[in-house]
Amino acid sequence: IQRIAVITSGGDAPGMNACIRAVVLTAQHYGIEVLAFRHGYEGLLNNDWQRLDETNVLHILQYSGTIIKSARSERFKQAEAAQEAARNLDAHQIDALVVIGGDGSFRGADHLSHHWDGQVIGVPGTIDNDLFGSDDTIGYSTAVETAMDALDKIRDTAEAMDRVFIVEVMGRHAGFIGLSSAMASGAERMILPELQREKPLTVASIVKHIEAVQRVRGDSSYVMVLSEHQWPGGAVRLAEQLEDRLHLPCRPCLLGHTQRGGRPTAHDRILATRLGVHAVQLIRQGVSGVMAGTSGQGLAETPLAETWQKRKGLSQEWVDIQQSLFNPVKKSKNGS
Numbered sequence: 001i002q003r004i005a006v007i008t009s010g011g012d013a014p015g016m017n018a019c020i021r022a023v024v025l026t027a028q029h030y031g032i033e034v035l036a037f038r039h040g041y042e043g044l045l046n047n048d049w050q051r052l053d054e055t056n057v058l059h060i061l062q063y064s065g066t067i068i069k070s071a072r073s074e075r076f077k078q079a080e081a082a083q084e085a086a087r088n089l090d091a092h093q094i095d096a097l098v099v100i101g102g103d104g105s106f107r108g109a110d111h112l113s114h115h116w117d118g119q120v121i122g123v124p125g126t127i128d129n130d131l132f133g134s135d136d137t138i139g140y141s142t143a144v145e146t147a148m149d150a151l152d153k154i155r156d157t158a159e160a161m162d163r164v165f166i167v168e169v170m171g172r173h174a175g176f177i178g179l180s181s182a183m184a185s186g187a188e189r190m191i192l193p194e195l196q197r198e199k200p201l202t203v204a205s206i207v208k209h210i211e212a213v214q215r216v217r218g219d220s221s222y223v224m225v226l227s228e229h230q231w232p233g234g235a236v237r238l239a240e241q242l243e244d245r246l247h248l249p250c251r252p253c254l255l256g257h258t259q260r261g262g263r264p265t266a267h268d269r270i271l272a273t274r275l276g277v278h279a280v281q282l283i284r285q286g287v288s289g290v291m292a293g294t295s296g297q298g299l300a301e302t303p304l305a306e307t308w309q310k311r312k313g314l315s316q317e318w319v320d321i322q323q324s325l326f327n328p329v330k331k332s333k334n335g336s
């Protein structure tokens with residue numbers, strides 16, 4: 001192996017820079033050159049590249065974003081586009097490509113591998129944590145910290161004014177950020193895709209829960225975490241619907257892209273570093289078509305297609321804990 005390429009693709013995630021750094025430093029250790037294509041698959045199509053060596057990656061691991069830029073590329077989905085990308089990679093004599101991104105980016109990597117002979121390794125970089133085959137993904141821990149921090153701040157003002165707040169978090173079609181941030185902040189309720197699929201909450205059931213909580217506690221705040229795409233009209237609409245029924249101030253708060261920025265947590269920096277090193281080691285071993293992830297204390301590889309074809313579930317234990325802690329009806333029946 002003489003030369004590898006790296007891209008960051010799809011939604012950016014805190015820790016991507018730490019991963020780029022690990023790839024570059026590890027490759028350099030083995031005398032392998034690294035080229036980055038900028039703006040994800042768009043860079044492969046536009047032949048927009050730069051060489052990366054130690055000097056380019058000094059002191060970047062503490063910053064979110066990605067020094068080689070990320071993007072989405074609709075046109076890359078065409079067979080001709082993958083062929084064009086393959087030609088560009090071959091022109092640079094690239095032996096292997098590291099794709100840091102989410103499930104869409106891995107579909108892209110798989111698509112490319114049908115048209116290119118080089119090795120392709122995926123590294124899970126997405127705040128959503130929705131990839132099968134890795135306990136967690138680069139950026140997830142930081143996004144949860146950011147959401148928790150916001151929820152703590154919301155609690156301060158909610159409690160002062162006895163208000164209901166609906167805080168909308170990211171996660172795409174998975175409730176990992178929602179569940180973790182709700183647990184970490186002690187939110188009274190959470191609306192997550194996995195739970196909505198099983199037993200959807202209605203305005204009436206939410207109102208009943210809020211009234212039950214307030215009956216038990218007296219004056220009190222009520223904070224609900226809402227995963228994106230889980231309520232028509234989102235947190236803004238749900239707040240209006242609740243306010244109509246409760247005649248109490250109900251406020252929406254959309255965390256949006258704040259969850260993609262900020263200083264990556266130690267966990268994300270370490271995870272990104274481990275996976276970046278692992279990706280290069282796999283390339284040196286001749287491996288291709290897998291995602292480099294973690295399982296328990298160790299490292300694990302999963303065929304790219306499995307990462308999106310199989311579903312990673314929420315921890316039922318966590319869901320049960322979170323729901324049992326906020327069951328005021330049962331609590332009052334027990335005479336407390």
Ligand code: ATP
Binds near residue numbers: 102105125
């Ligand atoms: P995140 O979920 O964190 O936003 P992601 O990697 O899933 O990240 P996507 O926008 O879904 O982000 O995908 C990134 C890029 O991967 C797309 O813009 C496209 O270039 C490529 N891609 C996605 N799906 C496919 C596909 N089916 N075939 C080929 N390329 C794809």
